[in-house]
Amino acid sequence: MREFTEDRLDDLAVGAAILGTGGGGNPYVGKLLARAALREHGPVTIVGVEELDDDALVVPSAMMGAPTVLVEKLPQGEEAVRAFEALQAYLGRSITHTMSIEAGGLNSVTPFVVAGRLGIPIVDADGMGRAFPEVQMVTASIYGIAATPMALADEKGNQVILADTLDNRWTERFARSITVDMGSTAMVAQYPLTGGQVKQAMVPGTLGLAEELGRLVREARTAHDDPVAAVVERLGGRRLFSGKVTDVERRTVAGFTRGEAQLEGISNDAGSRLTLHFQNEHLVARRDDRVLASAPDLIMVLDPDTGEPTTTEDLRYGFRVVVIAAPCDARWRTEEGLALVGPRCFGYDFDFVPIEERLP
Amino acid sequence: MREFTEDRLDDLAVGAAILGTGGGGNPYVGKLLARAALREHGPVTIVGVEELDDDALVVPSAMMGAPTVLVEKLPQGEEAVRAFEALQAYLGRSITHTMSIEAGGLNSVTPFVVAGRLGIPIVDADGMGRAFPEVQMVTASIYGIAATPMALADEKGNQVILADTLDNRWTERFARSITVDMGSTAMVAQYPLTGGQVKQAMVPGTLGLAEELGRLVREARTAHDDPVAAVVERLGGRRLFSGKVTDVERRTVAGFTRGEAQLEGISNDAGSRLTLHFQNEHLVARRDDRVLASAPDLIMVLDPDTGEPTTTEDLRYGFRVVVIAAPCDARWRTEEGLALVGPRCFGYDFDFVPIEERLP
Helix, strand or coil: CEEECHHHHHHHHHHHHHHCCCCCCCHHHHHHHHHHHHHHHCCEEEECHHHCCCCCEEEEEEEEECHHHHCCCCCCCHHHHHHHHHHHHHHCCCCCEEECCCCCCCCCCHHHHHHHHHCCCEECEECCCCCCCCCCCCHHHHCCCCCCCEEEECCCCCEEEEEECCCHHHHHHHHHHHHHHCCCEEEEECCCEEHHHHHHHCEECHHHHHHHHHHHHHHHHHCCCCHHHHHHHHHCCEEEEEEEEEEEEEEEECCEEEEEEEEEECHHHCCCEEEEEEECEEEEEEECCEEEEECCCEEEEECCCCCCECCCCCCCCCCEEEEEEECCCHHHHCHHHHHHHCHHHHCCCCCCCCHHHHCC | CEEECHHHHHHHHHHHHHHCCCCCCCHHHHHHHHHHHHHHHCCEEEECHHHCCCCCEEEEEEEEECHHHHCCCCCCCHHHHHHHHHHHHHHCCCCCEEECCCCCCCCCCHHHHHHHHHCCCEECEECCCCCCCCCCCCHHHHCCCCCCCEEEECCCCCEEEEEECCCHHHHHHHHHHHHHHCCCEEEEECCCEEHHHHHHHCEECHHHHHHHHHHHHHHHHHCCCCHHHHHHHHHCCEEEEEEEEEEEEEEEECCEEEEEEEEEECHHHCCCEEEEEEECEEEEEEECCEEEEECCCEEEEECCCCCCECCCCCCCCCCEEEEEEECCCHHHHCHHHHHHHCHHHHCCCCCCCCHHHHCC
């Protein structure tokens, strides 16, 4: 059991946004929300996956929708609590723990609001080891665990429960429509899990890893070392490209932020171009005509000087960035994992190749 | 208490479809569903509104969506029962009665399936005294009664609960999106009401009226009288137009069947044209440039020889029809009623004028 206090928030926010691979919500918004919760309710308790009783009832809390909209329609935290309480009432049992469904500047800390308000601990884990745009893209889906019952709430006072669906893809479909109706963002409570299911089917240690990444970046910066190198080393990743953003095409459609960014190489990469394709998260990095990295591996866009990540809704013309990639959780690379989050799931016509093979 | 047996179904289906004003679901589909339910479970019990205990728990059962799709994707009845049971589980109390939410070839008899399966009586009432396309267009809305909690189910096994929304228009919005995702039709259980609320806020006697209209039409036909005249007389209505359908423009959009039909006058109406505008139901009848009748008054399209109604999804080039209109429930003509179902609610730029004033 560890007490999480406000002074640790900066490291967590930076590291979580790095793992968010461009999505997972804006870290500034996340920090504001989490700080307010910590100040109002005091420190939250983080427990390791191994500390969970098998019959604990764990419910992840998250934001769903288009990050472009989120930065204009700031979540108040109240919606997250209402979604959580609506699901608890529907389940008819007390939820014992909350957790993140994905890593990300906002979604790593959304559970802080619920944990603070309800006085329950947070499990140090998530359902992706990164961020992905769709409901079914959670390691629990590999194990046949349902996202339902799932509750959605908005800032206006609406609450919807997806009681029982055919599968997690249907849950995504309904939840996406409702999210669009709610104004393209919603707060959700989903994937109710036993403690045993969390141990089996989720990704342990994501909060700890995020905080560690944030600390490594901060220390490298303070020591005038290369913060990007620190991240690459910790994640066993690869440096893909150094460049300047020359164009960003971004649309908010069907409850997602979709688009591409064009980068022109600088220093060693001068003369080359890199294209980043994203749907909330960075999904494919293509250098000239060659794919350098793709989902489910992590693709991250960092500031070369500060090591801080840029989300897909914040990418702007003129930004100087370094693009890196790192291996995803091993389960995403299995046949079942790739059927959920492989390149073809996002409409790309090629098979997944691990980053270590693409760039030995 | 009255036992409703299969031999009464034909009259009910015809009369309900007349009151359905072009919508409310296909009467042939409705008859098939209700007949199967009556054969499987025996007669259902119909009770009058006045027989209800004030603390009865009454939940209307209905089909929602585009009638054009309904005739291709036939409801099995199972979905209606699942929506009903999902809502009952959510409410945590036994539902004592069901009823129709609207009059219509299908929606007047949808409750028969639920009543038969669950062995509960049907209340002789509905929420419109006719059919309307949207969730909030129920007399209960005038009294501030919520459509939520509301359950939707499809034939694939999906179940969604709209737990709590800002108002019945928001419920319509969410329910419509979910219905579209479910394949443009869904079975729903909505507007849970106490017996007291049914007495106060719903339209009593709609089933009885429908059966009576069906009988009048049948008897007129048998006696070689004019069946259309019998309907006009019983409803205190007006004969608007006799004509031949020369064009139908119909689209299935956003979970509705929308369009217009053009009619060329015959006999006394030769030389004139009538345009019918519909959204599931007939909403406006315009003769040349003059509005003859509009929602919330009832506009009905009948076969001049048989008196049988034609639904908006069945209207075809070449049909010879008589168009009639009749006064709606008096509550729809109040300021609160017209704010829910007046011509402007459907996008028309004119105020409601009662049919008795338009055609004295």
